[in-house]
Amino acid sequence: MSLAAVVVERNVVTYRRQWIAFLTGFLEPVFYLFSLGLGLGALIGDITLPGGQVVSYPQYVAPAMLAMAAMNGAVFDATYNMFFKLKHAHTFDAMLATPIGPRDIALGEMAWSLVRSGIYVTGFLLISLAMGLVRSWWALLAVPAATLIGFVFSGLGMAATSWVRNYVDFDYIQMALVPLTLLSATFFPIEAYPAQVRWLVELSPLYHGVVIERGLMLGDVGPGLLVHAAVLVVVGSIALWVARRRLAHLLLK
Amino acid sequence: MSNPASTTHTPGVLPTGTEVLIEAVGLRKTFGDFVAVDGIDVQVHRGEAFGFLGPNGAGKSSTMRMIGCVSPVSGGSLRILGMDPALDGARIRARLGVVPQQDSLDGELTVRDNLYVYGRYFGIPRAECRRMATELLEFANLTDRADSLVDPLSGGMKRRLTIARALINSPEILLLDEPTTGLDPQARHVLWDRLFRLKRSGVTLVLTTHYMDEAEQLCDRLVVMDKGRIAAEGSPRSLIEQWSTREVLELRFDEDDLSPHARRVEGIGERVEVLPDRLLLYVDDGEAAGRAVHERGVRPLSSLVRRSTLEDVFLRLTGRSLVD
Numbered sequence: 001m002s003l004a005a006v007v008v009e010r011n012v013v014t015y016r017r018q019w020i021a022f023l024t025g026f027l028e029p030v031f032y033l034f035s036l037g038l039g040l041g042a043l044i045g046d047i048t049l050p051g052g053q054v055v056s057y058p059q060y061v062a063p064a065m066l067a068m069a070a071m072n073g074a075v076f077d078a079t080y081n082m083f084f085k086l087k088h089a090h091t092f093d094a095m096l097a098t099p100i101g102p103r104d105i106a107l108g109e110m111a112w113s114l115v116r117s118g119i120y121v122t123g124f125l126l127i128s129l130a131m132g133l134v135r136s137w138w139a140l141l142a143v144p145a146a147t148l149i150g151f152v153f154s155g156l157g158m159a160a161t162s163w164v165r166n167y168v169d170f171d172y173i174q175m176a177l178v179p180l181t182l183l184s185a186t187f188f189p190i191e192a193y194p195a196q197v198r199w200l201v202e203l204s205p206l207y208h209g210v211v212i213e214r215g216l217m218l219g220d221v222g223p224g225l226l227v228h229a230a231v232l233v234v235v236g237s238i239a240l241w242v243a244r245r246r247l248a249h250l251l252l253k
Numbered sequence: 254m255s256n257p258a259s260t261t262h263t264p265g266v267l268p269t270g271t272e273v274l275i276e277a278v279g280l281r282k283t284f285g286d287f288v289a290v291d292g293i294d295v296q297v298h299r300g301e302a303f304g305f306l307g308p309n310g311a312g313k314s315s316t317m318r319m320i321g322c323v324s325p326v327s328g329g330s331l332r333i334l335g336m337d338p339a340l341d342g343a344r345i346r347a348r349l350g351v352v353p354q355q356d357s358l359d360g361e362l363t364v365r366d367n368l369y370v371y372g373r374y375f376g377i378p379r380a381e382c383r384r385m386a387t388e389l390l391e392f393a394n395l396t397d398r399a400d401s402l403v404d405p406l407s408g409g410m411k412r413r414l415t416i417a418r419a420l421i422n423s424p425e426i427l428l429l430d431e432p433t434t435g436l437d438p439q440a441r442h443v444l445w446d447r448l449f450r451l452k453r454s455g456v457t458l459v460l461t462t463h464y465m466d467e468a469e470q471l472c473d474r475l476v477v478m479d480k481g482r483i484a485a486e487g488s489p490r491s492l493i494e495q496w497s498t499r500e501v502l503e504l505r506f507d508e509d510d511l512s513p514h515a516r517r518v519e520g521i522g523e524r525v526e527v528l529p530d531r532l533l534l535y536v537d538d539g540e541a542a543g544r545a546v547h548e549r550g551v552r553p554l555s556s557l558v559r560r561s562t563l564e565d566v567f568l569r570l571t572g573r574s575l576v577d
Contacts, residue, residue: 006373013370014361090357096323097351098374098422099343252323253284 003100007108008115010091011077025072026120029065030127036187037061050191051220055135062133063142063213064186069124070146071153071181071206073117078157079173082109083164092251102248106240110154117150118143128217136219145216148232149209155239156205162246180206205235271298274426274457275320279329282315282481289315291481292329299425302448302458306468306563307478308573313461314354316478317430320459321351334425347375350424350456352415354431358403364414365390365399372421385421392447393417409440416447420456427451429460433467445470465563477563477570484570489563496569497561498523500539504532504546504553514551521545526568535565 015022041057048054085091092105121143128134160173184206190198201207208228215225275297282290290312297303305313318324319331322342331338333345359367365386372382390396393413398406406414412432419427432448433441448471452458462468468475469489477484477492485492502522506514515527522536532553536542539558546556568574 002376003374006376009373010359010362010370013366014359017361089360090353090355091359093323093353093355094357094359094371095374097321097346097349097353097357097419098371099347099376100374101343252325253318 003104004108004111007095007100007105008112011109011112022116025076025116026069026123028072029069029120029124032068033058033062033065033127037065047189049218049220050189053218053220055218058131059133059135059218060214061187062128062131063217064184064210066121066124066128066142066146066217067149067206067209067213068181068186069120070117070149070209071177073120074113074150074152074154075157075173075177077109077113077116078154079161079164079170082158082161083167083170086161086247086250092247096251102251103244106158106244106247109158110151110240110243113154113157114147114150117154118147121146121150134217136217136221138216138219138221142213142216145212145229146209148212148229148236149206151236152205152209152232152239155236155243158243159239159246162243162250180204185210205232208232271300273297274299274334275459276332277316277320277329278331280316280319280326280331281328282312282319282324283327288481290319290327293476293478293481293483295476295483297426297457297459299457300452300455301473302452302460302471304459304468304472304475305461305478306463306465306472306475306567307461308463308567310480311463311478312481313463313478314430317428317459317461321349321428322346347422348425350419350422350427352412352419352427352429352432354434354461356411356415358411358415358418360403363400363402364395364406367403367414368418368421371418375422377422382421389417389420392420394443407440409436409443412436412440412444413447416444420451424456426457426459429458431461431463433462433464441467465567468563475563477567479567479571479573485566492563492566493561497565498535499537499561500542501559501561501565502534502536502539502542502546503557503559504534504551505530505555505557506532507554514553517549517551518546521549528574533565533568535561 037058041061044057046054046056047060095105096102125139125142164170183201184204185201186206190201190207193201208231211228212225215221273296275295277293277295279292279294280290281288281292293316305316307313315324319326319338320333322333322338322345326338334348336345338345359370362370368386368389369382372385373379377385390399393416395410395414395417398410403411403414433444436444448458458471460471472489474488476486485496487495504514511527511532515525515532518525518532518534521542522534524535526533534542543556543558564574
């Protein structure tokens with residue numbers, strides 16, 4: 001693990017100079033919270049959760065936006081930045097000339113994207129708290145739980161990026177992220193879908209993340225959340241394994 | 254330190270009593286059907302400067318990547334520092350310095366941070382990385398650019414920084430892939446000077462080049478590579494002695510077809526090479542050969558006598574020029 005930590009350190013040194021670029025990914029879910037949560041939410045009124053709890057619409061949306069912050073934080077580094085280092089800057093080629101191996105790179109880059117994701121999530125949680133959108137002490141677990149979301153999207157992002165040929169290909173990744181953001185029971189409950197298509201939503205890792213965060217921040221906690229967490233762990237582990245294999249394949253020819 | 258050059262002047266005879274750092278036997282590298290390296294035998298000894306000379310596509314870089322433990326061996330065997338790259342890649346790389354052909358400096362970091370962070374890649378403690386970075390900035394003559402980003406640097410500066418970076422772990426072997434390609438003559442000489450200094454301090458240099466002057470300047474011993482195979486091996490001097498004559502008479506003509514001239518000068522030297530714009534006569538005495546050419550009534554545009562170089566060796570071995 002020690003050399004993976006050095007991969008993280010390289011990114012820390014880099015971002016000391018680029019902290020503004022660091023912040024951009026944080027703002028998107030904040031904008032959503034204000035526009036859809038507060039703005040549109042005023043027209044929607046209260047929501048009744050499956051457990052019978054009644055919450056305001058901003059309270060309903062905030063956990064989903066927190067999950068989205070976790071996703072964004074991880075995806076940025078795992079896709080664009082990853083591609084840049086892989087194909088243009090030859091950052092990884094330089095690393096591989098040292099004792100660092102593909103496994104260290106995959107783990108290190110993932111750890112870094114989790115750090116970034118964690119910072120976004122913490123910031124977002126504090127905003128939600130200030131706005132009175134947190135209803136339970138379970139919310140203390142929101143940040144660690146968001147690590148699972150970061151884990152999945154970091155792994156998926158890196159794996160997907162290993163097949164990207166040029167920057168145009170990122171349109172496909174973007175094309176996948178938009179419906180994921182909008183349709184993963186983020187802005188309306190999964191019950192709104194016809195029963196036949198709910199399985200589609202359940203394929204979305206973000207959906208499982210949203211359910212966990214919503215449960216924690218609104219105090220609607222049950223053993224079912226562990227199942228959702230398990231889904232994230234399994235998908236993330238597979239993605240990480242694929243990413244590491246692909247990196248070795250691409251870099252060690 | 255022993256002087257390896259003095260022990261290796263006989264071609265084909267390996268120096269005895271010198272530690273072998275790199276040993277390849279029947280080494281092969283294939284990409285699908287394409288054979289990049291086709292069974293080469295190489296031994297590199299501690300303290301020497303060893304070169305792979307050959308044109309682009311000869312298999313030099315593929316060989317270097319295998320030695321650098323970033324490219325799996327397709328066949329044959331390879332031992333580096335007594336270890337197997339397939340099993341001990343990380344441990345070997347910890348003791349290598351690599352100067353790749355393609356610039357891989359970190360464009361997001363300053364000159365100093367490039368050295369510092371690279372040192373951290375080896376797990377070297379932070380304070381030691383800082384100290385080494387300062388020392389290597391001095392070595393690379395880049396102290397006054399320490400806080401600049403990498404991009405504005407000239408090609409020569411970047412290459413010096415890359416070499417400095419490769420030294421951060423005090424490597425026993427420094428691998429240089431085409432170290433001066435793309436540099437202007439002055440920058441090349443500055444770089445050669447740095448490499449001489451390293452060699453004097455005991456670092457084993459392994460380099461590839463398609464410049465015969467670079468090979469002659471830097472290498473104690475080299476192999477001539479062509480199409481994935483080794484065509485000849487020895488010191489620059491011994492290779493020239495073995496495969497070429499002492500002098501070369503170059504005759505320039507302003508004509509399209511030089512073969513009639515070639516036939517007329519036949520027999521004056523050991524052999525005649527026909528290039529697009531000139532004839533090369535391989536002779537022991539260039540002046541005398543010049544007179545003989547004149548006696549046969551051949552009137553070149555200009556003529557020139559020079560010593561044989563590795564370029565002539567390569568031409569002899571492969572029938573082609575090094576740089577095309």
